[in-house]
Amino acid sequence: MATPMHRLIARRQAEANKQHVRCQKCLEFGHWTYECTGKRKYLHRPSRTAELKKALKEKENRLLLQQRSFFPPHVYQHWRNHCRKKDQEKKV
Numbered sequence: 001m002a003t004p005m006h007r008l009i010a011r012r013q014a015e016a017n018k019q020h021v022r023c024q025k026c027l028e029f030g031h032w033t034y035e036c037t038g039k040r041k042y043l044h045r046p047s048r049t050a051e052l053k054k055a056l057k058e059k060e061n062r063l064l065l066q067q068r069s070f071f072p073p074h075v076y077q078h079w080r081n082h083c084r085k086k087d088q089e090k091k092v
Contacts, residue, residue, distance in 0.1 A: 022029050026038035046054075
């Protein structure tokens with residue numbers, strides 16, 4: 001059985017914990033979403049496809065850097081120009 005003192009302590013702990021809570025509606029700290037009186041904020045996030053493309057491009061760049069360290073500069077430049085021509089042909 002909870003005494004009034006226990007309820008008071010529990011309420012104070014809950015209020016203290018709310019300082020670290022972020023509202024999912026207005027994105028402010030200090031209150032829960034159901035208590036929010038603010039307007040909903042739009043948070044732009046890239047699509048999953050964009051994230052995957054970015055990751056693939058970064059991986060490709062890392063591989064290019066590794067290959068570049070193995071090949072002499074003129075071979076690397078020739079290969080890079082060849083890839084650019086293929087990309088341009090795909091776009092057209």
